Amino acid sequence: MNRTNDYAFKRILGSEEGKEALLGFLNAVLKPPSGREFTYVELLDRELDPASLLDRGARLDVLARTVHGTLVNIEVQITNKYDIDRRTLFYWARLYQGQLGTGQRFIELRPTITINILGFNWFTDDERYQHTFHIREDESGQLLCNDLEIHFLELEKVKKLKRRPQDALEAWLMYLNNLEGEEMEAIAMENPAIRKALTIEEAFKRNEQERRLYELREKALRDEISMMAGARAEGKAEGKVEMAQEAICQYLEARFGKASRGLQKKVTQYNNLEVLTKIMNKIYTASSLEDARAIIEA
Numbered sequence: 496m497n498r499t500n501d502y503a504f505k506r507i508l509g510s511e512e513g514k515e516a517l518l519g520f521l522n523a524v525l526k527p528p529s530g531r532e533f534t535y536v537e538l539l540d541r542e543l544d545p546a547s548l549l550d551r552g553a554r555l556d557v558l559a560r561t562v563h564g565t566l567v568n569i570e571v572q573i574t575n576k577y578d579i580d581r582r583t584l585f586y587w588a589r590l591y592q593g594q595l596g597t598g599q600r601f602i603e604l605r606p607t608i609t610i611n612i613l614g615f616n617w618f619t620d621d622e623r624y625q626h627t628f629h630i631r632e633d634e635s636g637q638l639l640c641n642d643l644e645i646h647f648l649e650l651e652k653v654k655k656l657k658r659r660p661q662d663a664l665e666a667w668l669m670y671l672n673n674l675e676g677e678e679m680e681a682i683a684m685e686n687p688a689i690r691k692a693l694t695i696e697e698a699f700k701r702n703e704q705e706r707r708l709y710e711l712r713e714k715a716l717r718d719e720i721s722m723m724a725g726a727r728a729e730g731k732a733e734g735k736v737e738m739a740q741e742a743i744c745q746y747l748e749a750r751f752g753k754a755s756r757g758l759q760k761k762v763t764q765y766n767n768l769e770v771l772t773k774i775m776n777k778i779y780t781a782s783s784l785e786d787a788r789a790i791i792e793a
Contacts, residue, residue: 496700498671499614499650501556501571502712506705507695508569509540509557516695517559519688521567523663524610524625524646535562558590564605566590573614578742580617581779583609583645585749591642608644612671616651624652624668663688739771743778743791751784758784758791 496503508517514536522532536559556570568590572579591607618626626647630639653668659681660666666682670689674682683690699705743762747755765771774791781787 496673496696496709497713498673498696499571499573499612500709500713501573503696503699503709504571504612505540505557506699507692509538509559510695511538513692513695514538516688516692517557519663519686519691520569520667521559523667523688524648525608526664533561536560536567539566566594566605566607567610568608569610569612571612571614575613575615575617579611579613579647583611585746585779587643587645604642606642606644608646610646610648612648612650614650616649617647618649622652624649625664736766736768736771739768739775740765743771743774746778747787750781751787754784755787758788761791 498504498507507513508520517536518533521536525533527533539558539560540556556568558569559567561567568586570586587607587609590609591604594604594607595601628643628645629641630643631637632639648664648668650668650672653665653672656665660669663686666686666689669682670679670692679693683693699709740763744759747759747762751758762771762774765774777790778787781790
């Protein structure tokens with residue numbers, strides 16, 4: 496089974512049954528001080544609509560809240576869409592600002608953590624498989640606050656280690672790289688959280704309905720990879736146009752929802768790659784639907 500299939504990942508680590516596994520993963524990634532390990536999380540995810548599993552743009556991530564109110568968002572990103580930095584900031588910002596309701600004070604905002612699990616190398620000039628970002632002052636390195644924390648975990652780099660994992664994070668990344676056999680069994684024996692994940696995984700594989708939903712999602716992911724690879728390999732303008740249209744429409748849907756459907760239709764009617772590129776470069780600055788309309792119709 497492909498453990499980076501985001502539907503399977505969500506069912507294994509984003510379910511009530513998988514909380515033990517999720518806590519183990521979070522402690523491995525975030526490395527809290529001894530004695531302050533995470534022992535409780537509240538899952539905030541809604542149930543999935545099976546109809547969305549064939550939608551290549553669907554975001555099947557895991558969202559949880561710790562006992563201290565910190566929000567943690569985990570997303571699996573297998574294909575390189577070349578905008579993971581801006582996408583990450585956009586979704587982090589939505590989670591952060593979404594904490595406050597009418598009349599609430601800024602002091603009530605809690606830290607928000609994003610963990611991106613990448614199936615490709617984003618930091619190509621660095622062999623480290625984990626990169627962590629905060630907001631710091633340029634010269635002194637002084638931390639502004641703890642409210643922003645973003646992690647990138649690159650699975651491809653872990654494949655090159657060719658050794659036993661040296662800590663819990665490496666063990667989890669080997670698990671996510673679909674390690675099997677005696678090596679996986681040895682890791683699971685030393686890591687109860689991974690052992691729990693494997694137990695849930697086996698039950699998942701025996702469930703006919705879950706297998707069917709998993710396969711639907713796997714098909715969507717394969718289609719997305721094939722489309723992007725084909726466009727790159729052949730260099731076809733129409734392939735690039737389709738990717739640009741899809742990227743703009745995904746942003747409009749995420750940012751403005753159903754109200755943007757008319758604009759999305761207009762975007763799909765544009766076949767000029769230069770025009771679409773200009774829209775892509777500006778669309779992230781749109782703070783309202785009218786701003787987006789002005790950019791698209793300019």
